[in-house]
Amino acid sequence: MFFEGFSLVTQDVQGVRYRFRSGGTAPDAIFLLHGRPETHVMWHRVGPLLARYYTVICPDLHPERSPEQQVNDLLTLATITGHDKFVIVGQDYGAHLGYLTAATAPDRVQALVLMEALPAATHEGRDDMAFSLAQYNSCWFAQLHPKPESHTIPVPAEWLEKPLPAESVFAPEAVADYLSASIWQHARTVTWAAACHPIRCPVLVLWAASGRIGGWYDPVRRWCDVTSAPTEGHAINGLHFLAEEAPGDVETAISLFLEHCIPE
Structure with a gap:
């Protein structure tokens, strides 16, 4: 279901x-923040598993707003839903927003799980041409017109197949939501700056074993x-969309991870 x-x-x-x-219905809360180009629905498999032990809240983000505005929104949403303290789990875009939230409200964010993301402040300038061209879209943009325009799509190609391939890791209901939602249509271009305050909560870093991030970098390092908090992590089998893969x-x-982070 x-x-x-x-x-x-x-x-x-x-x-x-x-x-x-x-x-x-548990007293401890987890906010699951999705990545691009998905919606909160990306957590449809992970959310119910975590809800056995926690209250789980999966919001659609508002990338047309600034990261600072979204942080304030998330903190307000947590208050509205009755959670003074909570855990954040974020995938790529959601990971950066979670990191900024933890830095902004260290007294409220108990732990942070960062999936498929590198700290933008220290990654800036490290992504050389080889790293950039390893991205599917970028390798087409390196070619002469009209190759980029004719071979680049904003979503995984299988999302556009009718019906969805039987072997796909994506649920048809999820893909329908991703394609019908317009939350990324007016997304702002964001340059993620270093957090103004150090991260004080424990951090878990997860990345795809067959993806680009772990292949090029040591994500935990x-x-x-950018944090003085205890930080650990490991790879998980997958390419990028770990919550579905x-x-x-x-x-x-x-x-x-949370067994050791959240007091009884």
Whole structure:
């Protein structure tokens, strides 16, 4: 069943309509922040697993707003839903937003899980031409017109196949939501700056074993450059969309990590 046990809610937050799913009844809360080009629905497999032990809230982000505005929105949403303290798990864009939230409100964010992301402040300037061209889209942009325009799409190609391939890791309901949602249509171009305050909560870093980030860098070491908090991490089998490629492994990694982070 899709997002079993979760309710779909729309809530006004500082004049902005936030759509999110909520499940679980435990006192400890986890906010799951999605990446690009997905929506909160990317957590439809991981969320119910975590909801056995935590209250899980999965909001759609508002990338047309500045990161600072979104941080304030998330903190307000946490207050509205009755959570003074909470954990954040974020994928790529959501990881950067989670990191900024933890730096902004260190008294509220208990732990941070960062998936498929590198700290932008220290990554800037490290991404040489070889790294950039390793991206599917970029290798086409390196060719003469009209190759870039005719071979680049903003979503994985299989999302556009009708029907979705039987071997796809993506659920049809999820892909339908990704393609119908317009949250990325007016997304702002963001340069993620270094956080103004150090991260004080424990940090878990997860990356795809067959992806680019772990192949080019030591992700844990990179995050250690920008936080003085205990930081650990490991690879998970997958290419990038870990919550859908390996939901059980993701949930296990998060749960084991949080067992030592959140006091009874």
